[in-house]
Amino acid sequence: MHMADALLSPSVGATFWAASLGAIGFASRRLRERLDERLVPLMGVLAAFVFASQMINFTIPGTGSSGHLGGGLLLAVVLGPYAGFIAMASVLSVQALFFADGGLLALGCNIWNLGAYSCFIAYPLIYRPIAGRAPGKRRIFVASIVSAVAALQMGAFSVVLETLFSGRSELPFGTFLMFMQPVHLAIGIVEGIVTAGVVGYVSHARPEIIDGASGQSAPGAGVSVRNLIAVFLLLAAVTGGGLSWFASENPDGLEWSIERVYGRPDLPEQQGAASALKNIQEKTALLPDYGFRETPGGQASVEAGRTLSGIAGAAIVLGLVLALGLGIRALRDRGGRRA
């Protein structure tokens, strides 16, 4: 499931953008170190393949609903983790730009959720050990299902965390988690079956393709565990830094998450920079963030007059913008006819 812009706060979006850009930079550097030129068009064309294959639907057994391929794991199996990750990131970027799947600010989250887990965790740590050197059909099947399920569970958990930390949705942590994880268990199993099927079919028809990619000779195959740990430590630091910045910037979101996670809204008095920021926010925001936040169940504490001017202003702003757009268009049409 794609994360959406509107559910994100800028700090969470920026944190995951930093993480994803870092991962893209890391993967590109590793690829450049021993670049096999053949890989460049291959990655691009295979990414386009994932795109095209997503257009072919199939019926999910037992449910009657239709599904399609995600592709992250398949790309990792065929291209190796680094090239697979870059290819998956490009698929998600084009989806965000042309199909408006998720949006641009959420793209960082989506690359992370749908690309990083399958390429940097599920493939090297689960798929490779299970599949081994020269896997038979059954090994491919087991390895694909286990790693696809693991990758999608991690991705779904990330979506829940990102939504929680952003504080834009009122959805309780537990409920959202209980919804997302089982749904993605089903999606993961289907993704695993389909990936196994495609890998199995291709390794039967043209064995050299899969062998070439997953063998030691393949460029970028085989992630060293030490590098992996270093990258994840770095990412943990970036994420932690980003989230603590978010916490001090936006006490309301923190309060919200504390309340949801621990069941009580205990939050010590805000002091210093946080309260100063809150004052500024209060002065600039037309509907102050907490004007009605801190009157649980009580009457609206927002002045009716300010509300009314807000709504009148909104209507006028929208009207002005619309009139401007229509006006320009009319002028241009007339100019076009004259020319």
Added chain:
Amino acid sequence: MSFDNAYFSVGFLDRLSYQDTFVHRLDARAKVIITAAFLLAVISFPKYEVSAILPFSLLPVLLMTLGDIPAGFVLRKILLVSPFAILVGIFNPVLDRAAALEVLGLTISAGWVSFFSIMVKFTLSISAALLLVATTSFPGICNALQRLGVPGIFTTQLVFLYRYMFVLMEEAMRIVRARDMRSFGQRGRGVRVFVRLVGMLFIRTMSRAERIYNAMLSRGFVRGDIPQLGQHRFALIDLVFMIVALGLLVLFRMVPVTGLIGQYVRGVFAG
């Protein structure tokens, strides 16, 4: 989204992006930076803010009209992708029932306010992304990204993906047609058939990649970079556009324009 529809709308966006208008002629870097700033500004509003976000619609509307992008197309695309945001946002009115506003005797709960805030942000951010690709050629965007510091391997990869997306989508479209003609109802739509179809498409893709690589070698492809012809220059008009647009974004973010206009109008009527 049906297959033909998806294919058509990507092709349509591509055609739009090669128009020749003021917006299309602007440097891609300027448009990428402004789009990013726009997204950050819109998303950074607190969760109960609706009215102060509305002035931001000025920018998409200007880009749309000056860039000759049909509004109906953009709106349809926004509607098509709205389900996820609605799905998650719709719980706000249910779970957050504190009274927030009173309008003409009707009480609106805080949950509805935050739901509308999510929908406004959603509409603005999606239209910003769509308008960026509708007013800038995709290779132009990739080139801009590379000049802004994104790794070359990744941007080259994006260019390749885009170039072959259309070819492979057409191939997939033929496969889907062939399957539909040979099967009734749910027959032939199962996982088994799907796996073989996609496997075959995969093998064809691999041999296509080989041919492409050979063709590229014979045209001077070295060190993994696509040679660029033509220089992009950051002209004065691009700078002016960026300063004006950034100025507007800062103004709309810092000053509650909507509220000021509303107060002014009320003042006029009261006086």
